[in-house]
Amino acid sequence: MLIEPLLEIRDVSKTFPQPRTLLEVLARQPKRTLHALRGVSLMLRPGETLGIVGESGCGKSTLGRCLAGLHTPEGGEILWRRQPLSDIRRADRSRRIQMVFQDPYSSLNPRMTIAQMLDEVLFVHAPSMSSAERRDRTDSLLQMVGLSPGLKNRLPHAFSGGQRQRISIARALALEPEVLVADEPVSALDVSVQAQIINLLESLREKLGISIIFIAHDLNVVRHISHRVAVMYLGQIVETAATETLFGNPQHPYTQALLSAIPVPDPDIRSLQVGVQGELPDPLSPPPGCGFSTRCPFVMDKCEKPIPEFFDSGGEHHVRCIRAHSSTFSVPA
Amino acid sequence: MISPVARERWIKFSRNLNLQLGLFMLGLLVFAIFVFPVLIAHDPLAVDFDSALIPPGADHWFGTDDLGRDVLARVAAAGLVDLQVVTVCVFVPFVIGSTIGLVSGYIGGVVDTLLMRLVDILWAFPFYVLVISIVGALGPSVGNMYLAFSMVVWISFARIVRGEVLLAKRQEYVQAAQVLGFSHIRIMARHVLPNVITPAIVFMMADVVLTILGVTSLGFLGLGIQPPTPEWGVMIAEGRNFILDGWWVSLFPGLAIVYVGITFTLLGDGLDDFLRPKG
């Protein structure tokens, strides 16, 4: 089954130059840059949920922002149905790709009522709609995300975190996009509410047939919602696979460490054995070879240079680890 | 039916003692400025050497000055003058400075860098030095004073608003507006501006006090509003020579300035609370 991908991310890189002082410029000291994305390639099929996981600073949010148009990548390209995304006008792009943000407390303009917020989106993008039509559409959007339209004349502060995330989703869906980038949409929510939002996203995806890029650090959540998962570390994708493959047979040592670090909510399975030591290296000067080589329990000399290529271990399971290349050394699940 | 937003505002206002008191005092001030002149029927400019330096009493509530002019009438007339000056010298720079700060902060890049360098440079000139140099070089007049103040004060507003814009730009609701494909003008006007302007408004209240102090200091140096136009600072400057024998001549305009100071400090604090969004 070959479905044409909706989005194709090809070798995208993004850096953030660090400001230099005038003296440094005069002294011709080298520029320092933060490599947020280093050659990321991914693709998204219609109707699927792609999970992107990684710890803080791995570049997963930068990737989401590149897709939504908040950042412009320097290298590589992002294709929308084979057309470069950079060729598409801002307004058109916003009708295709929308975004839900992490922080329900800062993602809504505190000075606009919910009705004003949704109305504005419709007003800007569908100028032909009458105000009555817009009012009806606002109500139906709110109902769609499980909120009572009776609340629409309130300001955001009157709502709880979960409700605000619903409003954010309604706002994003007002444009009927095909792709929703959800950047840590539930990480600020309590477990009970988190489940509500996850269910909502799931049902909306099914109902509207949209694709979701679900960015999160919580592996359990990603595992639950995603069809495929990409694991990121230090600006690179280290492993991608279908969800069950990845969680059932993780091949990259980082993925393994990550999985083993999740505290299992079962007192009978106590597995608090520390998988990896240390913390993320300085992203301003990442290791020249495998990004994980500074912490990897299986590190070898060969890991330290150059950056390992992707290895396709079959069934769309890609791993960026030299040990995966050597068939003699298969990693136990 | 009252909208929930309006009701919330009303509740917020009803709990905001600073704002209520400040508005009350401002109302009283405006009332005094417009009603006293009618009520007391003394000409603030009428010179009468025979009734010079009469202490406060039944006929002259605040006494008379050395030229026999009624101090109350002059304080009230001066209030009008000062409020006009303040309105121009504060409001115009507020609009100009906020706009520049908003656009500069939002656009960023080279425009912002250049503009902020200019602001840095202008900022290095002490307020009084710049104003005195401008007024001194152009000659003392109300118009030149407006010009000098406007040239100097906008910097503060630009700095304040720009700083806030840089913070707001990082807020997710501004990013959401960008992702929603809104035009930059719309984002600036509807999403950024309402959320960054509060500190500028609050500073505007403080600036009223600073401006009155500036105007009066210029008057004291003989570079501000020129007599016989009544102005609080000039009145104090004129009255300070006989502060022992005619304390009322400079006391009442002094009190008027302090009154305005308290009024606008309360208004500033009150507006800060009132305009800050909840949550």
Added chain:
Amino acid sequence: MITGASSPLLRVDSLQVRFGSGKDAVTAVDNASFNIAPGEVFGLVGESGSGKSATCRSLIRLYGGSIASLPKGSITFNGRDLVRLSDKELTEIRGAEIAMIFQDPMSALNPTMRIGDQIGESLRRHQNLSSRAARERALHLLRSVGVTAPERRLDNYPHHFSGGMRQRVLIALALACRPKLLIADEPTTALDVTVQQQILRLILDLRQQTNLAVLLVTHDLGVVAQTCDRVAVMYAGRIVETGTTRQIFRRPAHPYTRALLNALPSSAGRKDTLAPIEGEPPSLAAPPSGCRFHPRCPLAVDACKQAEHVLRAVEPGHESACIRVGELGC
């Protein structure tokens, strides 16, 4: 394994904590009772706003700048009632006998003070050490919590440390005077999972070495399952269930606990929809009557609206506040 029954180190009885005054007063913790034995890791679990943080902070009266009235009830620690101590007397206990670590290691260290001095401060206060001796001891402590190159690190400022390292420093700081009880308020929430694992391991190891009792506050049921001996579950300012960790996870005796466990993505079937708890947690300013969970409880009956809050034993060491506990089938 030590159980809650043997002479407790800390006994909290009918604790009530109120914030603010007059009309705006909020009761953050209502009628909370529990006890912790020496060397025990006791978990306090609940969602945000459930009062778990207020509970643990009230033990040593640190409210992060909020104004709280003196807690009601009794807090018996090592034979003394902390509620009756003056603020000044309480400073003798803080750091020396009860120590605390906080949620955000990034902001919990004084940014303008060297690490060594921050650790030494506690030692000098309680043990009258000379600055040289305090430094030696701080060095030793840093080494024991796994800070690399501690000699160099002593003179560094907090901003030179990563989040995980800062939490290690905070632990070193808390344990400087060998306290008997460590209050850990969401100590790993701000950390990445791989680092969280390291920190939790460290706490458990230290407990092992020094017979330290730990009051661990968390919202993460996974963390509870992995670390705690016993658990109290809080909802809307009240403890709704206590028991051993195994009892709570295997035989939850309160609908809230049960719903919470069911809402976890990991416990749902791979592709099934999750089972969230409908509605939102109540506001503590106007809590529901009776059992505070009744508006969201699928098992609620009319009686729940009037039910008094009492913890009843379900089995030895396992108590629940649900009046319908018998019908839950556990």
Added chain:
Amino acid sequence: MTFFKKSTVLATVAMSLSLAALGVEAKTLRVGVSNDALSMDPIASSDNPSIMTQLLIYDQLVHPSKDGTKLEPGLAESWKVSADGKEYRFTLRSNAKFSNGRTVTAADVVYSLKRAAGEKSQWGRFFRPITSYEIVDDRTVVMKLDQPFTPMLNNLALFSASILPAALMEEQGEKFFDKPVGAGPFVLEQWNRGAKQVFTRNSNYWKEGKPAIDGAELQIIGEDNSRVLKLKAGELDAIVGVPFNQVASLKSDNSLNVGIAPVFRAELVQLNTSKKPFDDERIRRALNYAVDKDALVKGILRGNGRVATSSLPVMAYHNDDLKPYPYDVAKAKSLLQEAGYSGGLKLTLLVPSGSVTHRQVASAIQANLREAGVAVELQTIEASSMFSTTKAGNYEMALSYTTSDTIDPDQLVGFTAVNPERANAFHTQWKDARVNELYELERRTLDGPDRGKMFQEIESRVHDGAPFIFLYNQAETFASRKNVEGFQVLPTSNYSLEDVTVK
């Protein structure tokens, strides 16, 4: 023990003690003045503070007498003017010495006066009538003029005619003025610009036993009020420039003496006669009638002055027969009506900024004229640009004043009444052929009653022609503590300190 320590110790307890402590420095006089000098070069100065300091440290051939009526010997013990008025012969004192001990010689005189008449001098005009000098001997110098110039002798009493040590100046150039050497009663010891000038007594001064004090300190205190307060607090021994409205209260202070010096100064409103309606003499006279000058003197000067009769101050040859225009609104109105302005007038008045008194006078004039049916708009203008504005003829009325640097009326006649001359009747453009004629004549007439009559006629013609509103001659006010004797301001507005004693 310094004052600082003492006062902090005793501060609140014993004010009298700390004041007593000040008495220890009895022989130094501390004078408070409003402005600092700018330069010590007599030919480059025209500001009063510089002039006054120069008069303390330099000496001239002749001096005005203290009452301002005649000239007295200075460095020259005697002089002779030839009958045709073309030759002046001066004999210097044998004991006239500079502060460095060198004798003042005829060569110094010639050098200094040539310099004063030179290219760089701002006062050249005053000395250029001298066409040649002859050094007869060390103590005798003869100056020759091409034609008689009667004000000459008075000009030689000007500060700009100060005698400087020629050799030293040649040697030091401009540096000389950093540490100037003169033949005056005092030596400038220290000059903290903007703060104070410290003088010590010139022990070589020719006048026997003078100065009576060991030294003096001029403290620059710009604020009128501070100056008064400092005097009251005993931080100063004497001050110049007491605000008029404080004179009365200072007079009632037993520890102070207040003095009022009639100086050569006249306050005026310039009327631009080249513009309508000021070209009409009736209008100008009407304006003079419409202003209540007595009230100004009483209300603003607090009596410290007298109503002016013309643009000339009360000085030599003053015409005592002239009476000021009385305050007569009816007369003013009828004159206005006569001139065809019964329907009222709208005029603007330039007011120099900075002077409190001028602001008040302007307000009063505005109020007065309103009653006569003339609406006046006040325009404030930076004091220093006032002159150039009126010079350009860019005004209707301007509030201003004149002062005389000499005791001879010639200077002010030329300045305020003659047209064409350097100021064209002080920018009023008023022209009177007879006045011009008298001016020419007066300058060539030897000093005496005949010349006096000419001045009196000029004065009366100016009075009648009314190119100004003549306001008043204001007095200079000064005050000193009771222990100071002999401190006074002279008619030429400067103060002599050589006769002052401090008890």
Added chain:
Amino acid sequence: MPIAIYCLNRLVQLIPVLIGITLIAFLLLRVMPGDPATLILGSRGTAADIAKLNAQLGLDQPLWRQYLLFLKDIATGSFGESIAYKASVGPLIWERLWPTIWLVLFSTVMAVVLTVPLALLAAVRRGSVADAGIKLFFIVAMSMPSFWLGILLVLLLSIVVPVFPVSGYGDTILERLHHLVLPSLVIALATAALTVRSLRSSVIAVLSADYVDTARSKGLRSRQVLWRHVLRNSLMSTISVLGVHTSWVIGGTVVIETLFGIPGLGSLLVSSISARDYPMVQGLTVTFAVLVVLINLLTDLAYVAVDPRVKLS
């Protein structure tokens, strides 16, 4: 980065600011209407004199050359020739610089001495009568025109209770301090009005910071917590407020020096303006701006001294 490199860095950054300052001071007086020479010469000016003075001032040159001449004058330290004093502006300004610096320093020290205890009191007892009283006191202090407050203080502390001199500036350091007490107090009260407010609110903010809880959890006594942990961290925002306020303080010296007869830059500016001494005004404007820039630099250094986090960049 060591502190020396930081200083060097900041100094390098100053270069464009300094160029801008000179340019603005230069343009400010060139674009003004009116012919300086005519204004300066006044009653004695003939057309030839005016032309001569214009040449002497360099006003007959094109604007850019005038600016270069101005820069040259600055570089040689002469800042041009004063019209009123007929001497180089540079040395005259240098002489007048020190009273102003003393005044600014002294008033800042006073402001800090006033601020710290009052702000701590107000913050720790927030909502109390003391808090409200401190607030009201400083609102009034801030609303009072400085010359008015100065007059009142002189009346009270120089005339009624003669403790401090009415005005002037002494010769020795002690005398100067004595003379500067009242003027500094006037400035300090206005400054403190601002800093007390700022320090109070940042103390309140810091009091609820996590690290204060950490400090308390160590069992430190409240005074130790306040001085070692709260104050130092609260001071940082106040230092920047103070830095921003410097420009206001330095400008305020114009009025204060005039009122108290202090022979500093401010009183020189006022007298130079009324004397139309353009080169002097220009030199003073530049000096004032450079002073502000240098004081801001010092503020930054103070900031670095207090806060180790400030990335030395």
